[in-house]
Amino acid sequence: MIRVILPYHLQSLARTGREVSVNVDGPVTPRSILDALEAAYPMLRGTIRDHVSQQRRPMLRFFASGEDLSLEPIDTPLPEAVASGNEPFRIVGAIAGG
Amino acid sequence: MSGVRVLVGTHKGAFVLTSDGKRKNWEVTGPQFGGLEIYHLKGSPVDPNRIFASQVGDWFGQVVHRSNDGGKTWEAVGNKFLYDGTPGTHQWYDGTAHPWEFKRVWHFEPSLTDPDTVYAGVEDAALFRTTDGGQTWNEMAGLRTHPSGPGWAPGAGGMAVHTILLDSSNAQRMYIAISAAGVFRTDDGGQTWKPANRGLSSNFMPDPTAEVGHCVHRIAMHPSRPSTLFMQKHWDVMRSDDKGESWQEVSGDLPSDFGFVVDVHAHEPETVYVVPILSDSLHYPPDGKLRVYRSRSGGNEWEALTKGLPQKDCYVNVLRDAMSVDTLDPCGVYFGTTGGQVYASADAGDTWAPIVHDLPAVLSVEAQILP
Numbered sequence: 001m002i003r004v005i006l007p008y009h010l011q012s013l014a015r016t017g018r019e020v021s022v023n024v025d026g027p028v029t030p031r032s033i034l035d036a037l038e039a040a041y042p043m044l045r046g047t048i049r050d051h052v053s054q055q056r057r058p059m060l061r062f063f064a065s066g067e068d069l070s071l072e073p074i075d076t077p078l079p080e081a082v083a084s085g086n087e088p089f090r091i092v093g094a095i096a097g098g
Numbered sequence: 099m100s101g102v103r104v105l106v107g108t109h110k111g112a113f114v115l116t117s118d119g120k121r122k123n124w125e126v127t128g129p130q131f132g133g134l135e136i137y138h139l140k141g142s143p144v145d146p147n148r149i150f151a152s153q154v155g156d157w158f159g160q161v162v163h164r165s166n167d168g169g170k171t172w173e174a175v176g177n178k179f180l181y182d183g184t185p186g187t188h189q190w191y192d193g194t195a196h197p198w199e200f201k202r203v204w205h206f207e208p209s210l211t212d213p214d215t216v217y218a219g220v221e222d223a224a225l226f227r228t229t230d231g232g233q234t235w236n237e238m239a240g241l242r243t244h245p246s247g248p249g250w251a252p253g254a255g256g257m258a259v260h261t262i263l264l265d266s267s268n269a270q271r272m273y274i275a276i277s278a279a280g281v282f283r284t285d286d287g288g289q290t291w292k293p294a295n296r297g298l299s300s301n302f303m304p305d306p307t308a309e310v311g312h313c314v315h316r317i318a319m320h321p322s323r324p325s326t327l328f329m330q331k332h333w334d335v336m337r338s339d340d341k342g343e344s345w346q347e348v349s350g351d352l353p354s355d356f357g358f359v360v361d362v363h364a365h366e367p368e369t370v371y372v373v374p375i376l377s378d379s380l381h382y383p384p385d386g387k388l389r390v391y392r393s394r395s396g397g398n399e400w401e402a403l404t405k406g407l408p409q410k411d412c413y414v415n416v417l418r419d420a421m422s423v424d425t426l427d428p429c430g431v432y433f434g435t436t437g438g439q440v441y442a443s444a445d446a447g448d449t450w451a452p453i454v455h456d457l458p459a460v461l462s463v464e465a466q467i468l469p
Contacts, residue, residue: 009134009158013174043174047158051178059157093157 348397434460
């Protein structure tokens with residue numbers, strides 16, 4: 001199981017806690033995690049990546065194992081610690097706004 | 099006795115205000131979707147407990163929420179708003195071509211007859227419709243693909259369909275308004291649209307009386323007289339008595355004819371309400387006095403309604419979707435401010451009192467009558 005940590009408002013939308021677990025078939029990448037996440041929580045579709053372009057929303061970033069992976073290609077394999085479930089994949093909202 | 103429910107969208111969540119028919123004592127519930135910008139909520143006239151809410155924001159984009167129990171509980175429904183075909187470009191602030199991109203739903207207008215059908219006015223300007231209760235949305239592309247579309251330009255708040263008026267006497271006719279393109283009317287259920295702006299004059303335009311390009315802030319219609327429309331334009335309060343074919347200015351003796359809201363009394367088609375704002379550079383009321391102006395003659399002669407409203411040191415704004423009327427007798431009138439107050443009048447505007455005065459900035463107000 002892949003562990004995913006969601007920002008506060010997406011927890012509310014998906015009616016989950018801070019962390020959810022999803023099954024990923026095949027390589028564990030940001031894309032495959034988001035595919036699995038959206039399949040398990042359809043209400044998150046369009047909130048993390050754009051419906052059409054599939055681009056990450058600019059005020060969200062992806063972190064794993066202490067690294068900012070936001071600008072890496074979406075199909076980049078994630079560290080083994082994430083693929084094994086030892087560490088979470090983090091979706092983080094920008095600290096901005098008022 | 100009938101009750102009233104007022105749906106309030108704010109910069110940081112939604113609130114539901116309820117009262118009995120006396121409209122003196124109010125229960126305030128919320129925030130729903132706390133911390134999130136709720137542009138607009140509106141209930142179905144067929145089933146008032148079915149309400150749609152538009153959550154927007156830079157972090158998570160568009161989310162549409164639906165309630166089937168009057169706003170007590172909510173579920174997320176479809177949020178996929180895809181333009182039909184290749185959307186092309188419209189005009190940007192600097193006159194350059196800019197790709198058409200969906201940004202947010204500004205306004206929901208539920209069908210007058212079917213609780214599963216709702217129209218959505220969106221930014222960048224287009225009209226969408228669901229016929230399955232919000233699960234899927236399809237563009238009514240005849241509006242956006244009007245030949246004038248590539249020349250439409252955004253107002254300061256963006257380029258959006260912000261007003262949708264349904265003609266209860268003719269299911270094929272509706273009106274929409276876009277900042278800054280103007281009013282468009284369809285007589286064939288949305289297949290084709292024609293501009294309805296003759297008589298408008300906007301000095302910021304190269305051709306002030308051009309057919310398209312006006313920054314219309316809001317239009318309103320009394321259900322019993324669907325050929326008559328009232329408009330708060332960027333500057334100027336206008337009326338049309340021929341379904342938008344022509345417009346005449348009725349600003350008359352208003353202290354300022356700039357503003358955002360306009361609404362019509364529920365039982366008196368010639369009684370109209372506006373909230374004058376000093377100017378497009380200042381965005382607060384003249385003289386620090388929050389005054390609703392009422393005309394009982396369809397415009398031109400206006401009276402200031404001040405009882406219960408702050409008459410000094412008041413510098414709030416009232417945004418275009420933030421006024422509503424109920425259909426009780428006497429007619430109730432409601433409006434919300436960027437200072438977080440929601441004011442109510444249970445006597446058609448003669449006297450006012452705040453229902454609540456410390457909400458986040460109010461973006462929209464919609465009144466519903468409960469059985």
